[in-house]
Amino acid sequence: MIFSPTTANITRALKRLQEGKLIGLPTETVYGLAAVATQDLAVAKIFEMKNRPTFNPLIIHGASSEALQEHVVWSEQADRLAHTFWPGPLTLVLPRRDTARVSLLASAGLSSLAVRIPRHPIALTILKELGDVLAAPSANQSGRVSPTQACHVKAEFPDLFILEGGASPVGLESTIVDLTSDAPSLLRPGAVLQEDLEGILGPLHSPQGGSIKAPGMLSSHYAPSLPLRMNVVEPQEGEAYLAFGQTSQKVMNLSPKGNLTEAAANLFKMLRLLDQKPWQGIAVAPIPMQGLGIALNDRLYRASRA
Ligand code: TXA
Ligand code: MG
Numbered sequence: 001m002i003f004s005p006t007t008a009n010i011t012r013a014l015k016r017l018q019e020g021k022l023i024g025l026p027t028e029t030v031y032g033l034a035a036v037a038t039q040d041l042a043v044a045k046i047f048e049m050k051n052r053p054t055f056n057p058l059i060i061h062g063a064s065s066e067a068l069q070e071h072v073v074w075s076e077q078a079d080r081l082a083h084t085f086w087p088g089p090l091t092l093v094l095p096r097r098d099t100a101r102v103s104l105l106a107s108a109g110l111s112s113l114a115v116r117i118p119r120h121p122i123a124l125t126i127l128k129e130l131g132d133v134l135a136a137p138s139a140n141q142s143g144r145v146s147p148t149q150a151c152h153v154k155a156e157f158p159d160l161f162i163l164e165g166g167a168s169p170v171g172l173e174s175t176i177v178d179l180t181s182d183a184p185s186l187l188r189p190g191a192v193l194q195e196d197l198e199g200i201l202g203p204l205h206s207p208q209g210g211s212i213k214a215p216g217m218l219s220s221h222y223a224p225s226l227p228l229r230m231n232v233v234e235p236q237e238g239e240a241y242l243a244f245g246q247t248s249q250k251v252m253n254l255s256p257k258g259n260l261t262e263a264a265a266n267l268f269k270m271l272r273l274l275d276q277k278p279w280q281g282i283a284v285a286p287i288p289m290q291g292l293g294i295a296l297n298d299r300l301y302r303a304s305r306a
Contacts, residue, residue, distance in 0.1 A: 002040060013256050027136070028168060032136030033157070050138065058137050060133050061115075072113050074094070087117040093176060142226040148268045167265065190295050228306070230301065263292070
C-alpha cells in the first residue's frame with residue numbers, strides 16, 4: 001500500500017518501524033526497504049522478504065554523522081567526505097565499532113559497516129524523528145532492478161507500507177567507497193563521481209584479488225527478466241530498443257538530449273517498462289564512459305550478465 005507523506009502517515013510509518021516492521025522508504029537514489037538497524041528480528045525480515053543471501057550486508061542510514069559515528073570508527077578521510085557529500089548518494093565503509101548496537105546480521109558478520117545520510121526529505125524526517133539508524137537495501141527482490149518509484153516497490157511487495165516520495169531524483173544506488181584500509185577503493189560507482197572523490201582522497205584503488213569486497217556486487221545483478229544487450233546501434237527483430245541521445249530508432253529514450261543525469265534517473269523505470277511481452281530482449285544504445293556514464297554502464301553490464 002502506498003501512503004502520501006502526511007504528518008499522520010509519517011507517524012504511522014515511525015510506529016511500524018518501532019514495532020519491528022518494515023516500510024518502503026523513498027531516498028534520493030532508489031527506494032529502500034527499511035527496518036530499525038538495531039532490531040535483529042526486523043533486520044532478519046529484510047533478508048527474508050528480499051530473499052537476500054545473508055552474506056550480503058546492508059547499508060546503515062542515519063540522520064547525522066554523529067548518529068552514524070556511534071557505530072563506526074570515524075577517520076579524517078571520512079570526515080572530509082561527509083562534509084562534502086552528505087546528505088547525499090555516498091556510502092562509506094568503515095570499521096565497525098565494538099560497541100555498535102547495529103544488528104550483526106545487518107553487517108553480515110563483517111568487521112566493517114557501510115553508512116550514509118540520505119538526502120531525500122522524507123528519509124531525513126523519518127530518521128530524525130526515529131532517533132535511531134535504519135538498515136535499508138533497495139526495495140526489490142534480491143538480484144532484480146532497483147525501484148525508483150513507489151509503484152515499483154508496490155509491484156515487488158504488494159503488502160508493504162510504502163511512503164510516497166515521488167520519482168527518485170538520482171535513480172542509481174549510492175556510490176560506495178571502502179575506507180577500511182590505507183588505500184581507499186571504489187566498490188560501486190554512482191552519482192558521486194570517482195574524480196570528485198579523488199579530489200579529496202587522492203587516487204582510488206580498484207578492489208584487488210578474487211574476493212568480492214562489496215558482496216552485493218555479484219556480476220549478475222540489477223537484472224530484468226528479459227536478456228539485455230549493451231552498446232547496440234541496430235536492435236534485432238523482437239528487441240525493445242532503449243536509446244540515448246538523438247536517434248531515429250524509437251521505443252524509449254533514456255535522454256533524447258544525451259544528458260547522463262536524466263538517463264540515470266530514467267534507467268530503472270524504463271528497464272521495468274520494457275521488461276515484458278511482446279519483447280524478447282532489451283537492447284541498449286552505447287552510453288559514453290564518462291561522469292555518471294560509468295555508473296550507468298556498470299548497472300547495464302550487470303543486467304546484461306544475468
Ligand atoms: O543508494 C543506496 O545505497 C540504496 C538506498 C536505499 O540507500 N541502498 C542500496 O542497498 O543500494 P543495497 O543493499 O541494494 O546495496 C548495498 C551494497 C551491497 O552491494 C552490499 O554488498 C554493499 O552495499 N555493502 C554493504 N555493507 C558493506 C560492507 N560492510 N562492506 C562492503 N560492502 C558492503
Ligand atoms: Mg540492491
